[in-house]
Amino acid sequence: MVTTTLPPSHETVLEFPDNFLLIDLCGEYDRNLADIEGRLSVQILRRGNRLTVLGEEGARAAAADTLNALYQRLESGKSVGAAEIEREIRMGGDEAGEAEQMEMFQGGPVEIKTRKKLVEPRTEAQKSYVRSLFEHELAFGIGPAGTGKTYLAVAVGVSMFIQGRVEKIILSRPAVEAGERLGFLPGDMKDKVDPYMQPLYDALNDFLPGKQVQKLIEEKQIEIAPLAFMRGRTLSRAYVVLDEAQNATQMQMKMFLTRLGEGSRMVITGDRTQIDLPRGVGSGLADAERLLKHIPKISFNYFTSKDVVRHPLVAAIIEAYDADGS
Structure with a gap:
């Protein structure tokens, strides 16, 4: 389960319990994070099992939703790469994404x-x-x-x-x-x-x-x-x-x-x-x-x-x- 805290001003902190999945989420040399930063105009700082997203409120929310959705993919045994990042950003990346997809694809x-x-x-x-x-x-x-x-x-x-x-x-x-x-x-x-x-x-x-x-x-x-x-x-x-x-x-x-x-x-x-x-x-x-x-x-x-x-x-x-x- 991913927990989210909201410190003051322009930060959103995401905590991920599984460090091994977090490594896959970040990608080799943190390239997945860099991809999300470039697409959504945010800055993502990594410390321990936490990611801190810096930026405007709307962009932070989109980045947090994208990161959560990608982490859920990893939890279900799926891979994460550039294509999946693009897909989650296009789809809105909300945490209910998988449930919505299942409903849509009944x-x-x-x-x-x-x-x-x-x-x-x-x-x-x-x-x-x-x-x-x-x-x-x-x-x-x-x-x-x-x-x-x-x-x-x-x-x-x-x-x-x-x-x-x-x-x-x-x-x-x-x-x-x-x-x-x-x-x-x-x-x-x-x-x-x-x-x-x-x-x-x-x-x-x-x-x-x-x-x-x-x-x-x-x-x-x-x-x-x-x-x-x-x-x-x-x-x-x-x-x-x-x-x-x-x-x-x-x-x-x-x-x-x-x-x-x-x-x-x-x-x-x-x-x-x-x-x-x-x-x-x-x-x-x-x-x-x-x-x-x-x-x-x-x-x-x-x-x-x-x-x-x-x-x-x-x-x-x-x-x-x-x-x-x-």
């Missing part, structure tokens, strides 16, 4: 368990998105690059596959020429389209051992293919992801959505600001959003620059382009 897990790592949503929008992926047969994730739309969708797919809830994973993208021409690329058709599919391979390799990914692909339990290859199929007992859906035409989107078969889950992700279709060709993502938004069993999840979990500069870049209307 009917679905708080964490996404894969073969290689435990994946946790870092923002409220991501948390709601993951919940909808477990609860809905058809879900949309719409927002800018770097918000984890595809990464979380693939993680949930791997988790469901491991649990036996689906029999295969199918990952697809429109092979739209964004300034490049497929015909001039070397190799056969697979060689030509694989560069478009690489982000999907990268996500899979983050969650499954490389040899297992290769074996599952060879056995057709994992398929990574351009959208055009979906025509004429009925996808049953499968977890299906359509990435970069803003580059699907209206006819392609209708074709893809009608592939949904018995026992399957389907996730469509896209960014409405990055359409590479020829001028005058309507985006299937915008069309589906307009037509399907009022169907109760379909989930639409939206992200903003505040949900960007790549380099902090990515969020600033997105906000600059949004402000300019580009």
Whole structure:
């Protein structure tokens, strides 16, 4: 149990009973504390099993909540690093965080368990998105690059596959020429389209051992293919992801959505600001959003620059382009 005392003025003192966990909380050379100091504009002093937080009241409270939440993670046997610090700060880091997550994820897990790592949503929008992926047969994730739309969708797919809830994973993208021409690329058709599919391979390799990914692909339990290859199929007992859906035409989107078969889950992700279709060709993502938004069993999840979990500069870049209307 963590106790908190409030000395005069601009100090908050936190006392942690387990010194071994406190070492992990502080991080090697106190780098976790330095990270929190930089993000929240506070100073953290360590003495014995106590941490003293110095700074403005609001910043002190946020730092104390973050430290308490991270310590609770360590008590439950979980690790703490830069990603967890960022997540707790984004989530508010309150002591009731785990209880709130459990309440929010009733009917679905708080964490996404894969073969290689435990994946946790870092923002409220991501948390709601993951919940909808477990609860809905058809879900949309719409927002800018770097918000984890595809990464979380693939993680949930791997988790469901491991649990036996689906029999295969199918990952697809429109092979739209964004300034490049497929015909001039070397190799056969697979060689030509694989560069478009690489982000999907990268996500899979983050969650499954490389040899297992290769074996599952060879056995057709994992398929990574351009959208055009979906025509004429009925996808049953499968977890299906359509990435970069803003580059699907209206006819392609209708074709893809009608592939949904018995026992399957389907996730469509896209960014409405990055359409590479020829001028005058309507985006299937915008069309589906307009037509399907009022169907109760379909989930639409939206992200903003505040949900960007790549380099902090990515969020600033997105906000600059949004402000300019580009």
